[in-house]
Amino acid sequence: MDRLILFRHGKAEAESASGEDFDRRLALRGVEESTQMGAQLADMGFSPDVVLVSTAARTRETWAAAEPHFTKARARFEETLYHADSGCVRREAERAGAGAGTVMVVGHNPGLQELAVQLLMEGSAPASLIARAARQFPTAAAAVFLFDDNGRPAFDGLFFPERGPGRSDLGRDD
Numbered sequence: 001m002d003r004l005i006l007f008r009h010g011k012a013e014a015e016s017a018s019g020e021d022f023d024r025r026l027a028l029r030g031v032e033e034s035t036q037m038g039a040q041l042a043d044m045g046f047s048p049d050v051v052l053v054s055t056a057a058r059t060r061e062t063w064a065a066a067e068p069h070f071t072k073a074r075a076r077f078e079e080t081l082y083h084a085d086s087g088c089v090r091r092e093a094e095r096a097g098a099g100a101g102t103v104m105v106v107g108h109n110p111g112l113q114e115l116a117v118q119l120l121m122e123g124s125a126p127a128s129l130i131a132r133a134a135r136q137f138p139t140a141a142a143a144v145f146l147f148d149d150n151g152r153p154a155f156d157g158l159f160f161p162e163r164g165p166g167r168s169d170l171g172r173d174d
Contacts, residue, residue, distance in 0.1 A: 001093065001094060003046070004027065004093055004097070004102075005046055005142055007106045008106075009034070009113050010062045010065065010142050011030035012027060013057040020065050022082065025058060026032070026065070030139060030168065033139065034061070035065040037140045039070070040159060044157070046157075051073045051075045052104070052107075053077050053105075054084070055082055056064050056108070063075060063106045070104075075153045076096065078092060083108060083111070085110075086111050086112075094110070099140050110163060117130060123155055140158045
């Protein structure tokens with residue numbers, strides 16, 4: 001795996017018709033921000049080869065909203081990503097990344113946020129960036145990392161969806 005994109009699902013409804021967390025669908029805002037984040041990532045040249053998607057309704061819908069921007073990606077729906085901790089997310093990404101250049105994981109907090117912070121620390125990112133990612137990783141946020149031949153991560157971007165008049169992202173580290 002050369003690059004990893006961690007993509008948190010969009011804003012979900014407070015409750016599902018079934019009452020189960022697993023069945024919570026995206027709110028209208030979630031569909032919009034997932035579509036926008038997919039477009040932003042694609043416009044910046046982040047094109048996954050493999051996409052691992054949690055089987056929860058909100059993550060499947062997040063991928064459905066972003067998918068048109070990633071026409072060459074192969075999606076796999078993984079039950080293990082629902083409520084997965086950072087270690088599980090990383091193992092699944094590494095497994096999927098064998099032979100693939102870019103892996104995207106569409107999943108949930110706290111696992112995605114914890115992994116983003118862990119990779120930032122491993123890659124010696126600035127303390128301010130680590131603190132920002134530890135403080136918040138909102139719905140439809142994405143964190144992008146490059147990996148060298150030894151598997152060491154390097155920060156390649158932290159993107160938050162646009163909300164309101166100001167933009168809230170840290171962009172790429174070019």
